[in-house]
Amino acid sequence: xxxxxxxxxxxxxxxxxxxxxxxxxxxxxxxxxxxxxxxxxxxxxxxxxxxxxxxxxxxxxxxxxxxxxxxxxxxxxxxxxxxxxxxxxxxxxxxxxxxxxxxxxxxxxxxxxxxxxxxxxxxxxxxxxxxxxxxxxxxxxxxxxxxxxxxxxxxxxxxxxxxxxxxxxxxxxxxxxxxxxxxxxxxxxxxxxxxxxxxxxxxxxxxxxxxxxxxxxxxxxxxxxxxxxxxxxxxx
Numbered sequence: 341x342x343x344x345x346x347x348x349x350x351x352x353x354x355x356x357x358x359x360x361x362x363x364x365x366x367x368x369x370x371x372x373x374x375x376x377x378x379x380x381x382x383x384x385x386x387x388x389x390x391x392x393x394x395x396x397x398x399x400x401x402x403x404x405x406x407x408x409x410x411x412x413x414x415x416x417x418x419x420x421x422x423x424x425x426x427x428x429x430x431x432x433x434x435x436x437x438x439x440x441x442x443x444x445x446x447x448x449x450x451x452x453x454x455x456x457x458x459x460x461x462x463x464x465x466x467x468x469x470x471x472x473x474x475x476x477x478x479x480x481x482x483x484x485x486x487x488x489x490x491x492x493x494x495x496x497x498x499x500x501x502x503x504x505x506x507x508x509x510x511x512x513x514x515x516x517x518x519x520x521x522x523x524x525x526x527x528x529x530x531x532x533x534x535x536x537x538x539x540x541x542x543x544x545x546x547x548x549x550x551x552x553x554x555x556x557x558x559x560x561x562x563x564x565x566x567x568x569x570x571x572x573x574x575x576x
Contacts, residue, residue, distance in 0.1 A: 343395060343402070343403075343404070344391065344393060344395055344396075344398055344402040344429075345402060345534075346391075346398075346400060346401055346402040347389055347391065347400065347431055347454070348534075348537035348538065348541075349364060349538070350525065350538075350541050350542065350543045351364045351365060351366035351369075351538050351541075351542060351543070352364065352365045352366065352542070352543055352544070352545065353365075353366065353369055353495075353498065353542055353543065353544050354366070354367055354369065355495055355498075355499075355544070356523070356543065356544040356545050357545075357546060357547040358523060358544075358545030358546050358547050359545070364538075366538065366542055369542055370491050370494075372539050372540075372542075373488055373494070373542075374488060376528045376529075376530075376540065377486065377487075377529075377530070378484060378485070378486050378528070378529035378530065379484070379485040379486075379488070379526050379527070379528065379529065380464050380481060380483075380484050380485075380526070380527055380529045381481075381482045381483045381484075381485070381498070381501055381524050381525070381526050382453065382478075382479045382480060382481055382482060382524070382525050382526075382527070383479055383480040383482055383506050383507060383521050383524070383525075384479075384521065384522045384523035384524055384525045384543060384544075384545065385433040385435060385443075385451060385479055385508075385522065386435075386439045386440050386441040386443075386510075386522045387433035387434045387435040387436075387437075387439065387451075388400070388410070388411075388433070388434040388437070388439075389431065389432075389433065389434075390406065390411060390414060390431070390432055390433075390434045390450075391429050391430065391431050391432075392414075392418050392421070392422075392425065392429070392430040392432070393425060393428070393429040393430070394422055394423075394425045394426065394427075396418070397411055397414055397415045397418050399411070408557075409560075410434065410436040410437035410560065410562075411434065411436070413436065413449070414434060414436070414449075414450060417450075421474055424474075427457050427458055428455055428456070428457055428470060429455065429456040429457070430452055430455055430470065430471070430474065430476070431452065431453055431454040431455065431456065432450045432451055432452045432453060432476065433450070433451045433453060433479060434449065434450055435449050435450070435451065435563050436449040436450075436562060436563060437560045437561070437562065437563065438513060438560065438561050438562070438563050439513075440512070440513055440522075441510045441511065441512065441513065441519065441522060442510070442511045442512075442513050442563065443508035443509060443510055443511075443563060444508070444509040444510075444511060444564070444566075445507070445508045445509035445566055446508050446563065446565055446566060447477075447565055447566045447567060448476070448477050448565070449563060449565070450476055450477075451476070451477050451478060451479045452467060452468075452470075452471035452474075452476050452477070452478045452479070453467075453478065453479045453525070454467060454527075455467045455470050455471075456534065459533060459534045459535070460531055460532070460533060460534065461531055461532055461533075461534060461537065461540070462531050463529060463530050463531040464481075464527065464529045464530075465529070466531065479525075480506065480507040480508075482501050482524065483497070483501060484529065485497075485526075498524055498526070498544050499544075501524050502520065502521060502523055502524050502544050502546060503520055504520060504521060505518065505520060505521065506520070506521035510522070520546060521546075522545060522546060523543055523544050523545035523546055524543065524544040525541065525542075525543045526541070526542045526543070526544075527540060527541045527542075528540040528541070
């Protein structure tokens with residue numbers, strides 16, 4: 341049994357081409373969006389979903405504390421902050437190990453995208469506040485939407501955002517050529533209950549974004565930083 345509750349599964353937009361057989365699609369997303377006063381789009385990064393809580397550092401399953409070599413520096417950072425977390429759970433993208441995308445313009449390995457407190461997901465502003473308190477960056481914010489009125493226009497906007505290069509100069513690890521971002525995560529800018537996660541967070545993922553297989557951990561590589569020696573990372 342897991343000793344911590346994992347991050348919920350994010351439902352795809354129906355027009356997201358990067359779905360797989362076990363992904364879920366939010367077909368009534370437009371009705372749900374019209375109940376959300378402010379929607380913020382953030383860049384979906386190609387890393388490992390990690391969580392920092394007073395119980396430890398966890399990977400996606402939360403079955404047991406993480407022990408992988410690419411979480412080693414994150415676990416050292418956790419030792420410095422664990423007594424300050426209280427009921428907060430900090431969810432972040434761990435870019436320490438290169439997956440399908442190599443980012444050539446990052447100055448940190450860990451980017452916060454959500455904070456949970458008991459049975460509530462905190463607002464985006466609170467998420468940025470706690471990330472800053474811990475001296476951690478947040479995932480790039482791309483756009484804020486208010487008062488949505490045209491479904492087709494909204495879909496075209498998401499497609500446009502997802503077709504860009506993003507913030508961190510992504511390169512395809514197989515071709516070594518520049519690529520677009522992996523996708524977009526859209527979330528209610530306000531806080532919401534944990535059991536309402538699927539009604540408040542949505543994603544668009546481009547087709548063919550996964551280039552790794554089950555053997556990638558045997559030959560993984562550390563992601564380089566724009567200026568080596570960023571906060572809370574090692575030098576090897």
